[in-house]
Amino acid sequence: MERLRIATRKSPLALWQTEHVAARLRAAYPGLRVELVPLSTRGDEVLDRSLAAIGGKGLFLKELEVAMQRGEADCAVHSLKDVPMELEPGFALAAILARADHADAFISHRFDGIDGLPEGACVGTSSLRRQAQLRARRPDLVLRDLRGNVNTRLAKLDAGDYDAIVLACAGLERLGLQSRIRARLDAPQWLPAPAQGAIAIECRDGDVEAQGLLSVLDDAPTRTCVEAERAMNRALHGSCHVPVAALARLEGMRLHLQGLVGSAGDGRLVRAEAEGDALSAVALGESVAHALLQSGAGELLGSVAE
Numbered sequence: 001m002e003r004l005r006i007a008t009r010k011s012p013l014a015l016w017q018t019e020h021v022a023a024r025l026r027a028a029y030p031g032l033r034v035e036l037v038p039l040s041t042r043g044d045e046v047l048d049r050s051l052a053a054i055g056g057k058g059l060f061l062k063e064l065e066v067a068m069q070r071g072e073a074d075c076a077v078h079s080l081k082d083v084p085m086e087l088e089p090g091f092a093l094a095a096i097l098a099r100a101d102h103a104d105a106f107i108s109h110r111f112d113g114i115d116g117l118p119e120g121a122c123v124g125t126s127s128l129r130r131q132a133q134l135r136a137r138r139p140d141l142v143l144r145d146l147r148g149n150v151n152t153r154l155a156k157l158d159a160g161d162y163d164a165i166v167l168a169c170a171g172l173e174r175l176g177l178q179s180r181i182r183a184r185l186d187a188p189q190w191l192p193a194p195a196q197g198a199i200a201i202e203c204r205d206g207d208v209e210a211q212g213l214l215s216v217l218d219d220a221p222t223r224t225c226v227e228a229e230r231a232m233n234r235a236l237h238g239s240c241h242v243p244v245a246a247l248a249r250l251e252g253m254r255l256h257l258q259g260l261v262g263s264a265g266d267g268r269l270v271r272a273e274a275e276g277d278a279l280s281a282v283a284l285g286e287s288v289a290h291a292l293l294q295s296g297a298g299e300l301l302g303s304v305a306e
């Protein structure tokens with residue numbers, strides 16, 4: 001292969017992530033011509049409705065997958081947390097890069113953290129997962145929708161529309177905006193989205209040449225962790241209609257997984273955790289999903305699925 005074309009969304013974060021992948025590929029293969037194919041997706045264009053209302057997370061992938069199907073791109077770079085649990089048939093994840101910071105960040109001009117917010121303060125986030133965890137901790141807060149790319153969301157905070165917002169640390173760091181982080185929201189109390197902080201490269205299943213080339217960027221420990229987190233979400237039939245959070249940590253060959261299912265409406269949270277062998281990441285994810293359902297998560301999943 002002499003040339004590799006990488007499809008990407010056009011947001012500053014997506015472009016940063018794809019440039020990062022391109023730079024690593026150029027370093028690994030000095031003779032390879034790596035080109036970016038920037039595309040707009042429906043998820044980027046429709047900003048006035050929630051993702052759940054316009055069809056879920058696959059919306060950030062569709063146009064990129066079409067470009068691969070048409071032979072206009074050889075692979076696509078995604079934030080793995082935006083990749084649906086079931087890929088479209090004919091596609092595969094050729095590489096999952098070493099994870100950056102997995103945590104969410106609390107961002108505010110005047111306040112130090114969730115617990116420091118005054119009664120009735122207004123927090124911006126459109127993520128049901130973030131809303132559910134905020135509600136559980138501070139039932140008095142007013143939660144308002146906030147969509148758009150990272151820079152747009154920060155601009156709305158700066159304009160005074162919200163007292164605080166919640167974003168992923170990884171995205172802020174990649175854009176050189178880590179000085180905006182007032183507090184990290186940490187486990188076990190606060191959990192991130194499954195696979196948050198991990199970048200994935202998708203290609204056509206069976207494109208052995210591209211898969212072989214891209215496999216040098218795969219990070220096995222990250223893959224193990226996100227496999228457990230995504231297996232848990234899949235077993236819960238997770239989508240962006242349901243607040244699901246998960247975090248796996250690997251110590252040697254032991255894998256530890258914490259998960260939660262919430263209700264964005266009333267702040268109920270169900271939590272579960274388990275530990276297992278790193279070689280059985282999927283089974284561990286499924287067992288935590290099972291434990292969540294046993295603890296009453298089914299009721300929460302059912303109440304939002306209708």
Ligand SMILES: NCc1[nH]cc(CCC(=O)O)c1CC(=O)O
Pocket residue numbers: 079080081082150166167168169170171195196197198199
């Ligand atoms: N939902 C958009 C999105 N997808 C991935 C990231 C952050 C980067 C990552 O998780 O790798 C973000 C922004 C955010 O949630 O603040």
